Amino acid sequence: MNSTEIKDLYKQKIMQTYGRFDVVLERGEGSRLYSPEGREYIDFTSGIGVNCLGYGNESWAKAIYKQALKLQHTSNLYYTGPGVELAKELTERSGMSVVFYANSGAESNEGAIKLARKYSFDKYGEGRSKIVTLYRSFHGRTITTLAATGQDSFHNYFYPFTEGFLHAEANNINSLKEAADGACAVMLELVQGEGGVLPLDKDYVKAVAAFCQENDLLLLTDEVQTGIGRTGTLFAFQQYGIMPDVVTFAKGIAGGLPMGGILVNEKCAGVLSPGTHATTFGGNLIAAAAALEVMRQLTPELLGAVAEKGAYIRDAIKGWNCPAVKEVRGLGLMLGVSVEGVKPVDLVNKCIDNGLLMLTAGSDALRMLPPLTITYEELDKGLAILKKVLEEV
């Protein structure tokens, strides 16, 4: 099918829940994507932080192919190898104790919320079930994770939500302490992604961790967007000098296949006992084989390069001295560029016209989440387009 045929059929047959850009994609190579007609785009989005190894990564594709030929799925009634090998990698490299596999970010967060409530119920009984999250946070689109999300714009239409979520001001420990009355846990994105690429202050995060420890509240970090190398370490918490009790991840873990999960420390390892939580596809063999290959390629060198490339992009944009740019913020290859005098979405459309895919975040920022393997040549090409677009504002 050509681009026009795809768009026409889409309008007839798929629920119109997404505001799609006028781009049709058929294949990719490295960090470049192509339309059916061969139009090239530099990709600064990686499918919203998913395709961490870019496109056409042979070892990743072979890992999937080999596993698909052998065995694709068994249910969680039986033991299989890829998931346990992956669990060993994830726990050893994060310092956490055990993992539960899910299929998406929202589902991972749902599981983490259940775990936090059960931890408290087992120890203290009923009535200590609240969870504190932050304003401008984003934790998913299910009814419970929407309740956790601290942005009213996502809350229209869908009431009533799951009870028991309280929101506090980011970087304000007193606000968090006030909200924490009757709580069993605090859930944070260390860099708020959808909210605008807003990194939390390190001192604040340390103060939250200390408060949680003193009051036996579980500290949950939602690393769905920040995890799996995105910020230059396997997980962002590793740059914050804290050890959370629970870490959720998804997006990048399987490099483009649906997978997520919950890593927990020793204290929480036995909370979700048999029969209390499950999902049919959790730990699916093909997703796990893909994830193992992602973990194999996420070497210390690659993670170091993520930090360097992030610094390279920041320096480049700051060096343009462009009046439309207010601030460049973020960690590693999770970057936001706040702009003034122009709507981020209009800039994204102009970037598309010039052959660059970009994202927005919050109301005022462009967001970049390129593949972690992006080359400097691809970066330069994308940055040249962004510069041209910003200068034309």
Ligand code: PLP
């Ligand atoms: N948590 C965070 C921090 C996210 O950025 C997202 C998605 O953008 C989610 C949760 C939800 O993930 P998913 O769309 O895989 O359900």
